[in-house]
Amino acid sequence: MKIISILGSPRGKKSNTGRLLEEVQKGARHWGATCETIQLKGASVLPCLGCDKCHVTGWCVQKDEFESIKGKILAADGLILASPNYIFSVSAQLKAFMDRCCGVLHCMSFEGKYGASIVTSGGGDEKPITDYMNHFLITTGISPVGALGVTMGNLADEQFTDEIRGQAFALGEELVLSWKGKKRSKRVDKKMAAFKTRMEWLISYRKREWPYEYDFWRTRRGMK
Numbered sequence: 692m693k694i695i696s697i698l699g700s701p702r703g704k705k706s707n708t709g710r711l712l713e714e715v716q717k718g719a720r721h722w723g724a725t726c727e728t729i730q731l732k733g734a735s736v737l738p739c740l741g742c743d744k745c746h747v748t749g750w751c752v753q754k755d756e757f758e759s760i761k762g763k764i765l766a767a768d769g770l771i772l773a774s775p776n777y778i779f780s781v782s783a784q785l786k787a788f789m790d791r792c793c794g795v796l797h798c799m800s801f802e803g804k805y806g807a808s809i810v811t812s813g814g815g816d817e818k819p820i821t822d823y824m825n826h827f828l829i830t831t832g833i834s835p836v837g838a839l840g841v842t843m844g845n846l847a848d849e850q851f852t853d854e855i856r857g858q859a860f861a862l863g864e865e866l867v868l869s870w871k872g873k874k875r876s877k878r879v880d881k882k883m884a885a886f887k888t889r890m891e892w893l894i895s896y897r898k899r900e901w902p903y904e905y906d907f908w909r910t911r912r913g914m915k
């Protein structure tokens with residue numbers, strides 16, 4: 692299994708989120724997965740311009756790393772999203788990446804892949820953020836297998852306890868084992884099916900404005 696991880700902390704792999712991600716990846720590697728981490732920093736993925744061109748052509752007009760990251764995810768089997776809690780949400784870096792995936796959402800282009808989300812915070816509130824990240828994954832076509840949130844303020848010297856390391860390892864294992872066993876969650880499948888119906892209606896309604904997406908749905912999804 693090939694797993695891409697998108698790290699939304701501007702503080703790099705040694706950051707709290709980067710270190711937690713490493714523990715998750717240990718669990719995934721234990722079952723033979725290969726893991727690549729893409730760190731979002733600087734201008735690697737710029738904010739969306741809202742120009743709608745991706746819906747028209749299938750490509751973003753901005754010349755940064757987004758399209759190459761998208762290509763790597765398309766070629767992978769799994770995606771992990773990792774972010775610090777920045778004011779009750781994901782970091783701006785990760786949000787920019789998520790916004791740039793608007794065309795991916797419309798086509799649910801990552802269909803068939805498996806994923807997970809992790810968040811670290813200073814004082815808490817990770818759950819609504821991991822829920823949001825996993826909801827995003829579902830709308831791209833990815834089945835999330837779980838999530839982990841860690842409140843750094845509860846830890847001595849910001850060191851993960853054995854329990855947290857174990858939870859992270861187990862999440863990495865679950866990601867690979869779900870992919871290997873093609874495990875599906877009824878709850879996730881229901882949400883995905885509802886979003887698919889919504890997108891099918893939207894793309895059909897906007898068929899003149901968004902020819903790439905209309906063509907995608909007709910040729911690859913059999914939409915009439």
Ligand SMILES: Cc1cc2nc3c(=O)[nH]c(=O)nc-3n(C[C@H](O)[C@H](O)[C@H](O)COP(=O)(O)O)c2cc1C
Pocket residue numbers: 700701702706707708709774775776777778779780811812813814815816843
């Ligand atoms: C801009 C900014 C906003 C933050 N907002 C919150 C917050 O709303 N709630 C919270 O508990 N921690 C907040 N924190 C603390 C970080 O979530 C926490 O230190 C996190 O572990 C940092 O992750 P990193 O080391 O991977 O960058 C904030 C930190 C920064 C820099």
